[in-house]
Amino acid sequence: MAKNKEKDLVRNTLLFTVGNAGAKLLMLIIVPLYTYYVSTEQMGQFDLVNTYVGLFSPLACLALHEGLYRWLLDTNTKDKDVLRTGLLTSFITVAGFDIIAWIFLKIINYSYRSEFILLVTAAAFYTIAQFITRGLRNNKIYAVQGIIYSLALILCNLALVIWLRLQARGLLLSMAIAYIVAIAFMVAVQHLARDYVIPGNVDRDLAEDLIKYSLPIVPNNIAWWFVSASNRIVINWGMGDAANGIYAISMKFPTLVNMLSTFFYQAWQEQAISEYDSKERDAYYTKIFNIYFKVLLAGIIALLPITKFIIVYFMDSSYHDAYLFVGLLYLSSVFNAFAGFYGTGYLSTKKTIGALTTTMWGAIANAVLTAILINTAGLYAAAFGSMVGNAIIWMTRIVQTRKYFNIKIEWTKFIFLLVLCAAMIVAVNVAGLIAMIALEVIACVFFLLVNKDLIVLVIGQITKRMKK
Numbered sequence: 001m002a003k004n005k006e007k008d009l010v011r012n013t014l015l016f017t018v019g020n021a022g023a024k025l026l027m028l029i030i031v032p033l034y035t036y037y038v039s040t041e042q043m044g045q046f047d048l049v050n051t052y053v054g055l056f057s058p059l060a061c062l063a064l065h066e067g068l069y070r071w072l073l074d075t076n077t078k079d080k081d082v083l084r085t086g087l088l089t090s091f092i093t094v095a096g097f098d099i100i101a102w103i104f105l106k107i108i109n110y111s112y113r114s115e116f117i118l119l120v121t122a123a124a125f126y127t128i129a130q131f132i133t134r135g136l137r138n139n140k141i142y143a144v145q146g147i148i149y150s151l152a153l154i155l156c157n158l159a160l161v162i163w164l165r166l167q168a169r170g171l172l173l174s175m176a177i178a179y180i181v182a183i184a185f186m187v188a189v190q191h192l193a194r195d196y197v198i199p200g201n202v203d204r205d206l207a208e209d210l211i212k213y214s215l216p217i218v219p220n221n222i223a224w225w226f227v228s229a230s231n232r233i234v235i236n237w238g239m240g241d242a243a244n245g246i247y248a249i250s251m252k253f254p255t256l257v258n259m260l261s262t263f264f265y266q267a268w269q270e271q272a273i274s275e276y277d278s279k280e281r282d283a284y285y286t287k288i289f290n291i292y293f294k295v296l297l298a299g300i301i302a303l304l305p306i307t308k309f310i311i312v313y314f315m316d317s318s319y320h321d322a323y324l325f326v327g328l329l330y331l332s333s334v335f336n337a338f339a340g341f342y343g344t345g346y347l348s349t350k351k352t353i354g355a356l357t358t359t360m361w362g363a364i365a366n367a368v369l370t371a372i373l374i375n376t377a378g379l380y381a382a383a384f385g386s387m388v389g390n391a392i393i394w395m396t397r398i399v400q401t402r403k404y405f406n407i408k409i410e411w412t413k414f415i416f417l418l419v420l421c422a423a424m425i426v427a428v429n430v431a432g433l434i435a436m437i438a439l440e441v442i443a444c445v446f447f448l449l450v451n452k453d454l455i456v457l458v459i460g461q462i463t464k465r466m467k468k
Contacts, residue, residue, distance in 0.1 A: 009288070013267040031252050034157075035316040038167050044241030046168035047248035049112050049119070050175070055222065056125035061090045063217040065131035067210035072135025073273060083132065083192065088444045093122050115172040122179035129186040129278060134266065141189055142266075145182045153178035157269045170358035220356040226363035227389040228336070231370040231382035238374045242318075249315070249378050250322035253307045254333040261337035264292070272344035276405075286407045289341060291454055293409070296337055297417035298447040300330040304428045305435055305440040321379075327425030328383035335390035342397040345404035358400055362393035417450075 034043070058065075068086040072079060098117055105113040126149075133142045156177050160170030187193055235244045268288070275281055304327060311323040339358075346355040366389030373381030398407075427439060448455065 009267055009271055010454075012450055013264050030258075032310065032314040034161065034171075035249065035319045037165065038171070038245075040242040040245035040318050042167040042241075043245030043248050044236065044243070045112075045234055046171045047244055047251075048236055048241075049116060049168070049172055049238065051225075051232045053116065053119045054229055055225045056097070056101070057120050057127065058221040059218055060094045060120055061124040061128060062093050062211060063214040063221055064090045064093070064210055065128040065214075066217045067135065067214040068128065069131040069135040070213060071206075071210065072132065073270070075369075079136065081203050081206060082210075085203045086210055087128070087192070088210075089207050089210065090125070090128055094121055095159075112172065115169060115176070117239050118176045119172055119179075122176045123184070126179040126183050129183050130191070133186055133190065134270070136190065138190060141186065145186050148185050149178050152181040152314050166385075175464065216356055220359050220436070223356060223363040224357035225250050226357065227366050227393065228386065230334075230363070230367055231385055234367075234370045234374055235379065235382055239378065243379060246319055246322050247382060249311075249319050250325045250329060250383070253303070253310075253326050256330035257330060257333040257337065260299075261296065261333070261340065265337070265340050268341065269344055276337065282406045282408075285405050286409075289338075289407050290410050290413075291451075292341060292429040293338065293414055293455065294333075294450050295415065296334045297421055298417050298450045300334060301421055301424050302440070302443040302447045303330065303415075305431070305436045305443060308428050308431070309433075309436055309440075316405070324429060325383040326333055327421075328380070328387045331421060332383070332387040332390050335387065339390060339394040342394065342401050342407075345397075345401040358393050358396040361396055362389035362391075365389045365392050 038046070064086055068082060071082045098121055101120070102113070102117055105116065110116065130142065130145070133145065154176055156174035157171065160166045160174050164170060167174070192457075232247065233245055235247055272285070275284060278284070307321040307326050307330075312320055315322075339362075343355055366385040368385075368387055370382050370385035373384065377384070398409075424439070424443065428436065431439060441450075
C-alpha cells in the first residue's frame with residue numbers, strides 16, 4: 001500500500017512537472033537575454049513593483065483561494081455552493097481593494113499605478129483559478145494552464161521587452177497578460193462562469209466559514225512576503241535600483257528549486273491531507289521527507305557550478321556579481337520548501353493560525369538581519385537574512401507540528417549534505433572555468449548516487465506512462 005502511495009505521489013508530481021517545467025525552464029533560459037535589453041536600474045524597478053504585487057495580491061482576495069481549495073477537497077460540501085460563494089466573495093474583496101489602491105496611488109502619484117492595479121487583480125484571480133482547478137482535482141487542466149501561462153509570458157516578453165524595448169513596463173504588462181490568458185483558459189474549460197457564478201445566491205454562512213479559515217492566512221502570507229521579498233525594499237532604500245536589479249537576477253536561479261518544490265508540494269498537499277487520519281501517517285511522512293531533503297540538498301550542490309557558469313559567460317557584465325549570492329539563496333529556497341512540507345499539518349487540521357506564528361519569527365529574523373547588515377555586507381545581508389528566516393520557520397514548524405505528526409529526520413545525513421552545500425558554495429565562488437566543469441561532473445555523479453532509488457522509481461513511472 002505504501003509503495004502505491006509513493007507511486008501516486010511521483011506520478012502526480014511528474015504530471016505537474018511535465019505540464020509546467022518545459023515552458024518555465026524556457027523562461028529561465030531567456031533570462032540571460034533580458035540582461036542585454038533591461039538595465040540593472042529598470043530590472044530593479046520591475047522587481048520592486050513585482051515584490052509589492054506579491055504582498056498585496058493575496059491581501060486583495062483575503063486569501064480566499066486557500067479556503068476554496070480546502071472546502072473543495074472536503075467530500076461533505078457541494079462544489080457549486082463553495083465555488084459560487086467563494087468566487088462572488090472574491091470579486092467583491094478584489095474590487096474593493098482596487099478602488100482603495102487606485103485612490104491612494106493617485107494621491108502619491110505612483111508612476112506604475114496602472115500596471116500595479118492590473119497586475120494585482122490578475123495575480124489574485126489567477127491564484128484563485130489555480131486553486132479551484134486543483135480543488136476540483138482537474139490536475140491535467142492545471143498542468144495545461146501552466147504551459148499556456150508560460151508560453152504567453154514568453155511571447156509577451158519577446159514582443160514588449162525585446163522588440164518594443166519597454167523594459168520594466170514591458171515585463172510587468174507581460175505578466176499581467178499571461179495571467180489573463182491562463183485565467184480565461186481555466187474559466188472556459190471548467191465552465192466556472194456559466195455553472196458556478198451566475199446561478200443561485202451566496203451562502204452567507206459558508207462565506208463566513210471561508211473567510212474565518214482564510215483570514216489567518218493573510219497575515220501568514222504577509223509574513224512569508226517579509227521572509228522572501230522584504231529585503232528587496234531594504235536593498236532599494238539602502239543601495240538603489242541597480243543593486244536591486246542584480247539581486248533580482250540572482251533570485252531567478254533559486255526559482256528553479258522553488259518551481260520543482262512547488263510541483264512536489266502540489267502533489268504532496270493533496271496526499272498529505274487525505275492520509276492525515278491514516279495509522280501509517282508518521283512513518284509515511286517520515287519516509288517522504290527524508291527522500292525530499294536528499295533530492296533538494298544534493299540538487300543545489302549540482303546546480304551551483306552551472307549557475308555561476310551561466311551568469312559569468314552568458315549574461316551582460318553588469319550582472320556578473322549575481323553569482324556571489326546565489327548559494328545562500330539556493331539554501332533559502334530549500335529551507336522554504338521544508339517549511340512548506342511541514343505546513344501541510346495546518347491545512348490538514350484547518351488550524352491555519354499556527355502557520356502565521358511560525359512564519360512571523362522568520363519574517364522578523366529576515367527583516368532585522370537585513371536591516372542591520374545591509375550597510376556592511378551589502379547584498380550578502382539580504383541573501384543571509386532570507387536563508388536564516390526560512391530556516392527559522394522550518395525549525396519552529398518542526399516543533400509546533402509534533403502535535404499533528406512526528407517526522408523522524410535522518411539528521412546525520414542531513415548535516416552531512418548541508419556541510420557539502422556550504423563547501424560547494426565556497427568552492428564555486430573561487431573556481432575558474434576548468435574547476436567549475438570538474439565540480440559539476442562530481443556533483444552530478446553525487447546526485448545520482450544519493451538519489452538512485454528515487455531515480456529508478458521515476459524512470460519506471462515515465463516508462464509506464466509512455467507505454468500507455
